[in-house]
Amino acid sequence: MATARTNLAWDTLLDLGDARTGPLHDRLTRALRSAIRSGRIAPGSALPPSRTLATSLGCSRWVVTQAYEQLVAEGYLTARTGSATRVAEVGAAPDDRSPIQRQPRVPASTQYDLAPGLPDLREFPRQRWAEAVRTQLTTVPYADLGYPEPGGSQRLREMLTEYLQRVRGAVLAASDITICTSVTDGVARLCRALLAAGHTHLAVEDPGWTRLRQTVERVGLTTVGIRVDDLGFRVEDLASQPSVRAALLTPAHQFPTGVVLAPARRAALLEWARRVDGIVLEDDYDAEFRYDRRPVGALQGAEPSRVALFGSLSKTLSPALGLGWMVTPARWSEAMRSPELGGPSPSALDQLAFAAFVESGGYDRFLRASRTRYRKRRDVLVEALAAKLPDCELSGVAAGLHLVLRLDPARTVAAKVVRRAAHAGVHVVDLDAYRLEPDPESPGLVLGYGNLPDSAIEPAVDRLAAAID
Known part of the structure; x- marks a missing residue:
């Protein structure tokens, strides 16, 4: 088995299957056991606290504690009061079946840049x-x-x-x-x-x-x-x-x-x-x-x-x-x-x-902090758009650093909105910029919020709403 390069296993991808394959705590136990046996989680790696993993999976803490207790009993995990739950250093031989062995230019007048493609550069470590x-x-x-x-x-x-x-x-x-x-x-x-x-x-x-x-x-x-x-x-x-x-x-x-x-x-x-x-x-x-x-x-x-x-x-x-x-x-x-x-x-x-x-x-910790920061920023942006533009549909909000604002094709021309927003100091991108052919029947804007300061969200949305109105 490869030597561990990090002692954190908080972001391990777990395949829980669906409800037909058993109760959730059993499925989580199997997923963790498989990740340990295959070597994806190395010996000595620290698993996330039960509350953290439960929040990530959208389940109760009981589901996680049951899975951890079962794997401790089987010898896959070790747990000590006041310390992280870790993968045991012994008894973690790989499963024999495991395959592991072998964009437009930003205008100079822009005050609020909502174009996609950038993370929060102010938070670079x-x-x-x-x-x-x-x-x-x-x-x-x-x-x-x-x-x-x-x-x-x-x-x-x-x-x-x-x-x-x-x-x-x-x-x-x-x-x-x-x-x-x-x-x-x-x-x-x-x-x-x-x-x-x-x-x-x-x-x-x-x-x-x-x-x-x-x-x-x-x-x-x-x-x-x-x-x-x-x-x-x-x-x-x-x-x-x-x-x-x-x-x-x-x-x-x-x-x-x-x-x-x-x-x-x-x-x-x-x-x-x-x-x-x-x-x-x-x-x-x-x-x-x-x-x-x-x-x-x-x-x-x-x-x-x-x-x-x-x-x-x-x-x-x-x-x-x-x-x-x-x-x-x-x-x-x-x-x-x-x-x-x-x-x-x-x-x-x-x-x-x-x-x-x-x-x-450090990279795992940075990404966890980034996810928390971007989620809060997305929530504020979605709330502001819903309040100022209630007739516009939002999509693509569940992940990533951008979302799509769908416009009313009977009343709005996206290219015109982009120009008016630019005059107001707001840089947004027409969805047609990413299409092979323009589609006037489905106008939309792609709004990036990765590099948008939190304090800029409300004024940026105010100006965008005025451009659309």
């Missing part, structure tokens, strides 16, 4: 990051100060292997990970490899992240828009696109609509990839931030040989770090490190600093 970098500068072996390793720092890749297994339910080895500068960089690399392998088309979500679609087209692939509805990416529409054997989507939190890819469509998408000998490019967009629903595991964990998983620090810490990663099926991993496919690697010191930040538990 400057001191802790500086300490992590300083520690690496004073302790790193001289050999690590040379040219970066192909694929990224081995230490960071090993850390990400454990982290993605624990938090996203991914199935991978360190050799499957390539460190890149961003999701866009990673997608561009894989698309170049796909083009070299004979792919000509790639399916994208409509609406979807415009910058990624443009990146794919610059590489030389033809994008094919697949409509997104209330259940997510319409997988059934791929049947009419025989030239498509690759698809790029955001299943955990679709951008910009905020919907989650429905379970039946997740299964259908993987079946399609197997049938056409294709690949799914999974942008794990906003997966860290969820408020009113349980976390959704990465699609990659269900079919690692057919799904490439992409992530970065741009929506959690800062895009200025220029640090991301991709998990690719083994047959593509070596090609991802080819100089012909990629650009410059992220700073080796930043890679090591991030590895140390995660290993210390």
